Amino acid sequence: MKISTRGRYGIRAMVEIAKATASNPIAIRSISDTQKISERYLEQLLAPLKRDGYVLSVRGAAGGYHLGKPACKITVGDIIRTLEGPIAPVDCVNGDENQKCAFNCQCVTFKVWEKLKIAMEQILDGFSLQDLLNEETEFSTKEHLIIQSSQKPLCQN
Amino acid sequence: MKISTRGRYGIRAMVEIAKATASNPIAIRSISDTQKISERYLEQLLAPLKRDGYVLSVRGAAGGYHLGKPACKITVGDIIRTLEGPIAPVDCVNGDENQKCAFNCQCVTFKVWEKLKIAMEQILDGFSLQDLLNEETEFSTKEHLIIQSSQKPLCQN
DNA sequence: TATAATTCCTAGTGAAAAGATAGGTTATCT
């Protein structure tokens, strides 16, 4: 029950891209530098995000990426669905009718999975990229909260 | 973001075990037959469930398993935690302080994961084994809902 | 008391998914 690096990196990348504009797009190189994510891996994450319209790209020198729609219209759930597939704890609730089993999923656990899926989507679709950006500016005003000279690793999420 | 077979099989096995009693325990063989799960694999799932006190075992001939506590006191979340580890979409919210990162997880996504974790636990701990048993008797009174002569696979969840 | 039925313990294995790397092509700015 873990979010994979695809989803986590994707969200962090999108937060960076949200700061760019059509006339001043951000390059993969730049995202890679600030977020410490392999350029080559990032490339692979941005392809599906572009396909789904969440980002647009500008090719050639001085090119890069910028959002394909307003930050308030892109949710964390959108990004995860694009990069990891349907948000569903088991296949029979992923929205594809063909994945339902012979009992029409009338097994004792079906209700649990259904409710779980709904709860997860409610949270993930409840946060937009804009919310995350606001969160960031909030953090910058309270840097003192950062643990000093810590042995702990940089955040990987 | 999927529940693995360990969790899913474990829940189905526990529903069977919940029907047994201390004086009439259910054997792995029997669970395996009705739930179509490999005996050897089931063995491995029951070990940790026993360790955590959710089941008790009776060794030797006519032995088997029965619940270690009342069905209403065992939740789906309990079973999943025992078989799959902490219910946490990312490591930094799994309850282990050592997994928190250098920024004390003050990254823009932390709030999302925290809320997601809480929502997931609320659902999963909101269903007890007893609830699932009740669900089952409910189904048996409306078998007509089962899809007739379907090509669909048997339920694997 | 032998035997069959059962849990218990540890190890191994095959396939798939995750998490990247790598090489090269195409487009665009300066």
Place this chain on the structure above:
DNA sequence: AGATAACCTATCTTTTCACTAGGAATTATA
């Protein structure tokens, strides 16, 4: 022309998943 960047496809390594396997210990019962 050259540098910079996106784009495309393939490959590779590591880890996890899902299961298999062999045998030891325990206990009812014939």
